[in-house]
């Protein structure tokens with residue numbers, strides 16, 4: 001069972017440069033959250049602050065009663081064992097081979113026998129697609145392999161909180177898709193609280209329960225996935241579409257003259273008809289994996305929140321849930337068809353065991369699509 | 375809670391000094407923290423010994439010779455040839471030997487330690503270790519500092535012997551001294567505390583060399599150039615500290631332990 005991470009009033013500066021200020025958010029237990037933000041807005045600094053590697057000047061990060069910012073080192077050290085952090089650059093130990101790198105936390109903190117360690121390490125290496133590379137040292141592998149090794153090391157202790165710094169950068173599109181699925185499956189299996197920093201819109205829009213965004217020293221958005229995707233805030237909208245037009249420029253912010261010029265140009269152009277933004281379905285655990293308890297808790301939490309949300313946000317949540325339910329139904333049908341084909345092909349062999357795909361949580365009655373009766 | 379960044383001149387230097395002492399204290403405390411990193415200690419010990427032994431020997435023979443020649447000719451001018459042996463032995467054992475050992479350990483091993491730790495720091499390996507709840511100080515720094523200290527103490531014994539033997543050879547063979555006078559003056563002037571203080575110096579110097587190298591290695595400025603600068607500074611800072619500490623220790627020793635026959 002994951003644990004909640006409550007961040008309150010966090011402010012960090014290096015010298016005179018303020019990285020971000022007064023960041024307040026809660027990573028709900030067992031839920032998956034994605035943190036977005038233009039390059040250089042301090043996402044990595046934020047992750048490192050959560051785990052106590054960087055000490056912000058102000059604010060608190062509470063993890064099960066421990067304040068990772070202000071508590072004495074001894075307590076922070078103990079609390080860190082509940083985290084798994086995947087570094088942006090992998091941060092593998094250059095002097096150890098991949099196997100020993102990934103076995104490191106097990107050897108340090110558990111009394112497992114070398115045989116058990118071997119089983120766990122090989123299994124994790126297999127899940128990140130590094131089987132057979134045990135003997136290589138970090139200097140001999142590609143950047144993408146280093147990241148996957150870093151992920152395997154972060155997962156090896158089955159941590160309660162998993163922080164991933166750009167797990168997708170340096171990976172090809174297929175591996176990125178596998179990685180998204182892997183993250184969701186890990187969440188389903190160990191119910192860890194997860195925070196993923198990424199620039200990948202595909203991951204941001206299909207994997208998490210919640211999305212946050214850092215921009216110009218502030219947390220400009222934090223909320224359920226659907227509401228942030230549907231947000232009309234120009235910064236968020238521009239970022240999610242990856243468009244050059246909008247307030248985000250190549251440097252931290254565009255200067256005023258450039259903005260005015262752009263506004264003039266946009267005014268002259270025919271405006272596209274405003275249509276509702278599509279909310280993609282959320283990724284679900286692979287067949288055979290358990291339900292995500294985090295997803296169920298998230299749904300309950302959002303249901304409680306619904307009455308207080310503006311209409312557009314509630315509508316976005318409804319569309320997101322419909323899309324997710326539809327995708328799950330399609331996947332289940334496809335799986336059943338495949339199972340039947342396999343069964344009829346191999347008669348009279350015994351029916352192969354099929355795992356039903358986990359079903360998403362039901363919609364609250366007021367948000368069921370019209371025409372559907374319970 | 376904000377930490378005011380004072381801009382008093384010299385504050386930065388004081389802060390660095392404070393952090394250096396804090397690291398030294400942490401290393402001492404962590405030495406007794408389990409699990410003790412025996413494997414790492416042995417590896418480091420072996421490494422430091424292997425890079426330091428040969429250069430130390432090669433330096434100590436001519437150095438012992440120079441001191442013995444210089445003292446020998448001075449003693450001749452003063453008409454005290456019979457005391458050459460003891461005088462040069464004292465100079466070698468008490469002053470030259472611990473310094474030579476510490477300088478070479480700092481130059482040959484400290485620079486390697488600093489570069490190793492520095493490149494690990496900028497590759498975030500230290501952060502990764504801390505995140506996994508393992509203290510890099512206990513895991514990496516303590517074995518290195520202990521290895522530096524132990525190698526310094528042991529090499530100091532070796533250099534003392536080599537220096538004294540070299541002095542004997544040059545005095546007897548080249549300056550027409552007599553073996554009997556050399557040995558007699560040796561036992562007349564030298565005493566066991568001279569050797570003790572020599573070893574104590576080597577111990578402290580080795581510790582300083584290890585701590586300074588580790589401190590700079592743990593706090594490089596970012597980037598490969600930062601590591602290069604850190605290595606450079608670690609050697610220079612160690613040298614400065616060694617000569618200063620040597621001055622203090624020598625002064626105290628000469629006050630506290632009465633010279634033999636005085």
Ligand SMILES: Nc1ncnc2c1ncn2[C@@H]1O[C@H](COP(=O)(O)OP(=O)(O)OP(=O)(O)O)[C@@H](O)[C@H]1O
Nearest residue numbers: 014019037038039040041042043044045046088166
């Ligand atoms: N140790 C440090 N000392 C001084 N400034 C730092 C330090 N670490 C980070 N910064 C500054 O903090 C800002 C945020 O850096 P950070 O690495 O968190 O960005 P990021 O959001 O992770 O970017 P990216 O998406 O490119 O990884 C940058 O302007 C950087 O220069």
Ligand SMILES: [Mg+2]
Nearest residue numbers: 043044088165
């Ligand atoms: Mg980053």
